Amino acid sequence: MSLTKQLWLAVIAIMTLAFGISFLVSAWSAKGYLEDQLRLKNSDNANSLALSMSQIEKDPVLIELLLSAQFDIGHYKQIKLTSPDGKVMMERVSDAVADTVPAWFVEMIPLHTEPGIAQVQDGWRQYGTLTVLSHNRFAYQALWQGNLRLLGWFLASALLCGAIGTLILRSITRPLAEVVKQAEAIGARRFITIAEPRTREFRSVVRAMNALSGQVRSMLEEESARLEQLRRDAQHDALTGLLNREHFLKKIQYALQDENSATTGALFILRLPDLIRMNKELGRETTDRLLKRVAGALQESCPDEPCLIGRLNGADFAVLAPDVESVDELAQRISARARLSINDPSAAEEHVVLLGAAVYRHGDAVSQVLSHADMALNRAVLEGGSAVEAGNLNIEWKPAASLVSAWQSLIETALNLKRVQFATYPVLNGQGQLIHYEAPARMQIIQSSMWISAQEFMPWASRLGLTERIDEAVFDYALVWLESNEGPVCINVSPQTVCDPVLTTRYYQALKRRQNLAQKLWIDIPEFVAYRHAREFRVFCDTLKSLGCKIGLEHVGNQICHVGELYDVGLDYLKIDSAIIRDIDQSPGNQTFLRGVCTIAHTMGMMTIAEGVLNQQEAGCLKELGFKGMTGPGIVLG
Amino acid sequence: MLNYRPFVGKLGPWKAIFFLLFGASVAFAGVELDRLLQLAGQRYGDSGVASVNAWRDLLTETSNQPDTAKLRRVNDFFNRRIHFGDDSDIWGKRDYWATPLETLGRAQGDCEDFAIAKYVTLKLLGIPSDKMRLTYVKARIGGPQSSLVQAHMVLSYYPAPNDEPLVLDNLISDIRPASRRADLTTIFGFNAEGLWVGGVAPRAASPSQRLSKWQAVLTRMREEGID
Numbered sequence: 001m002s003l004t005k006q007l008w009l010a011v012i013a014i015m016t017l018a019f020g021i022s023f024l025v026s027a028w029s030a031k032g033y034l035e036d037q038l039r040l041k042n043s044d045n046a047n048s049l050a051l052s053m054s055q056i057e058k059d060p061v062l063i064e065l066l067l068s069a070q071f072d073i074g075h076y077k078q079i080k081l082t083s084p085d086g087k088v089m090m091e092r093v094s095d096a097v098a099d100t101v102p103a104w105f106v107e108m109i110p111l112h113t114e115p116g117i118a119q120v121q122d123g124w125r126q127y128g129t130l131t132v133l134s135h136n137r138f139a140y141q142a143l144w145q146g147n148l149r150l151l152g153w154f155l156a157s158a159l160l161c162g163a164i165g166t167l168i169l170r171s172i173t174r175p176l177a178e179v180v181k182q183a184e185a186i187g188a189r190r191f192i193t194i195a196e197p198r199t200r201e202f203r204s205v206v207r208a209m210n211a212l213s214g215q216v217r218s219m220l221e222e223e224s225a226r227l228e229q230l231r232r233d234a235q236h237d238a239l240t241g242l243l244n245r246e247h248f249l250k251k252i253q254y255a256l257q258d259e260n261s262a263t264t265g266a267l268f269i270l271r272l273p274d275l276i277r278m279n280k281e282l283g284r285e286t287t288d289r290l291l292k293r294v295a296g297a298l299q300e301s302c303p304d305e306p307c308l309i310g311r312l313n314g315a316d317f318a319v320l321a322p323d324v325e326s327v328d329e330l331a332q333r334i335s336a337r338a339r340l341s342i343n344d345p346s347a348a349e350e351h352v353v354l355l356g357a358a359v360y361r362h363g364d365a366v367s368q369v370l371s372h373a374d375m376a377l378n379r380a381v382l383e384g385g386s387a388v389e390a391g392n393l394n395i396e397w398k399p400a401a402s403l404v405s406a407w408q409s410l411i412e413t414a415l416n417l418k419r420v421q422f423a424t425y426p427v428l429n430g431q432g433q434l435i436h437y438e439a440p441a442r443m444q445i446i447q448s449s450m451w452i453s454a455q456e457f458m459p460w461a462s463r464l465g466l467t468e469r470i471d472e473a474v475f476d477y478a479l480v481w482l483e484s485n486e487g488p489v490c491i492n493v494s495p496q497t498v499c500d501p502v503l504t505t506r507y508y509q510a511l512k513r514r515q516n517l518a519q520k521l522w523i524d525i526p527e528f529v530a531y532r533h534a535r536e537f538r539v540f541c542d543t544l545k546s547l548g549c550k551i552g553l554e555h556v557g558n559q560i561c562h563v564g565e566l567y568d569v570g571l572d573y574l575k576i577d578s579a580i581i582r583d584i585d586q587s588p589g590n591q592t593f594l595r596g597v598c599t600i601a602h603t604m605g606m607m608t609i610a611e612g613v614l615n616q617q618e619a620g621c622l623k624e625l626g627f628k629g630m631t632g633p634g635i636v637l638g
Numbered sequence: 639m640l641n642y643r644p645f646v647g648k649l650g651p652w653k654a655i656f657f658l659l660f661g662a663s664v665a666f667a668g669v670e671l672d673r674l675l676q677l678a679g680q681r682y683g684d685s686g687v688a689s690v691n692a693w694r695d696l697l698t699e700t701s702n703q704p705d706t707a708k709l710r711r712v713n714d715f716f717n718r719r720i721h722f723g724d725d726s727d728i729w730g731k732r733d734y735w736a737t738p739l740e741t742l743g744r745a746q747g748d749c750e751d752f753a754i755a756k757y758v759t760l761k762l763l764g765i766p767s768d769k770m771r772l773t774y775v776k777a778r779i780g781g782p783q784s785s786l787v788q789a790h791m792v793l794s795y796y797p798a799p800n801d802e803p804l805v806l807d808n809l810i811s812d813i814r815p816a817s818r819r820a821d822l823t824t825i826f827g828f829n830a831e832g833l834w835v836g837g838v839a840p841r842a843a844s845p846s847q848r849l850s851k852w853q854a855v856l857t858r859m860r861e862e863g864i865d
Binding site (some may be wrong): 047051054055072085101121124126 | 693771799803817826827829
């Protein structure tokens with residue numbers, strides 16, 4: 001029972017008790033007072049009537065008139081004259097009076113009124129005894145009305161007390177609601193802190209919970225920092241801090257295949273052919289310093305975020321630049337800065353820097369792109385400096401306007417005809433049971449009735465600013481799908497959707513109407529959104545999680561070191577990027593790293609799911625590392 | 639019994655012995671003699687104590703006598719012992735109804751005080767109160783032809799409800815039937831019990847009791863030990 005309800009019950013109980021007591025007290029004191037007054041009235045009136053009768057001639061008619069007159073004009077129940085030997089000489093008795101006083105009230109408060117008795121003299125002789133009894137209905141009437149008024153006042157003051165009490169209680173318990181919310185959040189492993197309320201008891205609770213949250217958070221931060229270290233050890237070159245060969249190649253593959261990657265780009269390979277000689281002449285330490293300077297020069301020349309920079313082997317560096325404006329220009333820049341970084345202007349001899357570049361398109365094979373880059377490098381040896389291998393000389397950097405409008409019409413037609421749907425791939429737990437269906441979008445080309453995958457149309461949709469509409473179509477289709485299908489489904493949401501409050505509200509309202517479906521809807525959000533749009537991300541999660549949706553991050557990997565910052569979100573799961581999962585059974589460094597990820601995710605109440613699992617070896621290893629779910633080509637339901 | 643000690647000397651040794659031996663037998667229902675004596679001593683000194691003792695002796699001696707003897711002895715006792723005086727002289731008030739103790743203590747009183755003291759004494763001696771009336775009368779003073787009249791109060795005694803009453807008056811020493819009191823004209827008589835409302839003793843706590851002179855006397859009497 002809520003506190004307010006209990007307060008009202010208490011008020012009612014106290015008021016009833018108070019009314020009962022004051023009713024009794026007032027009724028009994030009024031009873032005493034009224035009885036007294038009636039007795040005096042009886043006595044005084046009896047004596048004054050007897051006095052009048054004593055003075056006059058004892059003519060029975062005259063006496064009777066006097067008695068009747070007194071009776072008729074006053075308020076009497078009975079006036080009686082008895083002779084000295086006890087016989088009734090004359091008597092007047094009133095009829096019953098009809099009034100609003102209920103019988104039980106009269107019965108509860110009996111008014112005993114003594115009659116007034118006086119002697120009537122006839123000279124020295126006694127003429128008779130006069131008995132006068134006033135009516136007490138008037139007293140009852142007054143008493144009844146008084147008690148009704150009392151009841152009215154008590155009811156009014158009970159309401160007033162209750163209302164005031166409710167207001168006070170509300171102001172007292174307002175911080176309590178916050179405290180409860182925090183406790184529930186911590187129960188759901190969302191380690192939030194709140195401002196300390198003024199109420200002392202609440203304050204100590206909140207202080208304790210804030211302290212707990214703080215400890216968990218700092219523990220998460222330490223864990224994350226350790227994870228970051230593990231990740232760097234596994235994926236980065238120890239000397240320069242650039243991506244190591246293994247990880248860089250995985251990244252190229254991802255860039256060429258992932259649906260969200262740019263459609264075109266360039267791969268640059270920078271070679272220092274003099275490295276062995278330099279090592280001999282300058283010594284190990286100096287060479288290492290020069291290598292670091294080259295790495296720094298590469299980072300400076302490619303400040304854009306999507307650029308990936310790695311060290312392929314001792315003398316070879318690589319830069320992957322998706323969606324680059326001008327390959328030649330960037331090649332010049334990289335080459336010039338690298339040369340500057342390792343050459344002393346005053347030195348007689350110049351260290352040579354070779355640069356080969358290859359242009360790629362989305363979907364090209366990694367080996368093909370690498371061999372193109374190698375070819376360009378070979379040409380650079382001949383041409384002395386840098387060379388670009390365009391692969392296909394007709395490559396179009398900017399897609400033709402006609403192509404853009406063709407895609408636009410294809411996508412919009414599909415959207416209008418509701419031909420944007422999704423395919424389903426199972427995500428299973430360690431026992432082979434379904435967790436949910438992964439649902440990447442697909443779209444039908446109306447003309448050919450052919451369904452194409454997200455990889456093909458999403459880059460175009462992104463360029464055309466249609467991702468939100470596609471998200472919406474997928475969401476709508478998910479609701480329809482869930483009406484007729486059992487298993488939970490997991491849809492993708494783009495950064496644009498997460499940051500759009502209007503669309504968030506639309507999702508919320510659609511799901512609020514069908515809460516049973518909300519329980520079965522999982523939503524994947526790209527990892528970087530959680531950090532780059534932290535505020536909008538939290539609003540999105542709070543809004544939809546309140547309906548029972550499960551929300552998690554997909555393609556988790558690069559920014560795992562920040563996962564501790566999500567202590568207050570209460571995410572349900574993390575999907576670990578396939579670039580890290582690939583060949584996990586052969587990569588002890590990544591194993592250590594992922595074991596740490598699983599531990600920290602578990603601490604924060606999140607499930608870990610591996611993306612892109614290819615085979616049973618990987619699956620077995622992942623299970624051992626603590627993964628609760630897996631998906632990918634190697635994972636098949638039942 | 640300890641309360642008697644201060645008075646032993648004043649009572650004389652024989653009476654004290656008698657009192658100690660028979661004290662219980664001379665106690666009257668409705669009278670706290672100890673308290674009366676103590677109050678008389680405090681308020682009126684030796685003469686007060688003597689009056690109360692004499693009154694006690696009267697009660698003791700007449701308690702077994704017939705009603706007519708009781709009437710005569712009581713009438714004589716008060717008519718002889720109490721001197722008539724105006725309320726304004728005695729009490730400094732225009733009209734004051736004194737209790738028997740006050741009347742005995744001062745040995746002074748006006749007509750109501752006589753009537754009240756006689757009524758109370760006779761009631762203590764067992765005369766039923768419905769046989770007695772305190773009667774307001776108009777008294778002609780100075781013989782049958784006199785035109786001098788005065789408001790007066792007497793105690794009337796009715797041997798039977800329809801009988802002619804006997805009049806106990808402080809103006810004359812005899813008790814005479816009403817028919818032989820041509821000088822008195824009745825105005826109104828009241829039965830003291832009637833004012834007590836049905837014979838129920840008034841509650842001392844009730845402030846209304848003080849409003850009536852008669853009730854005031856009764857209340858004071860009870861405080862002094864006569865109930």
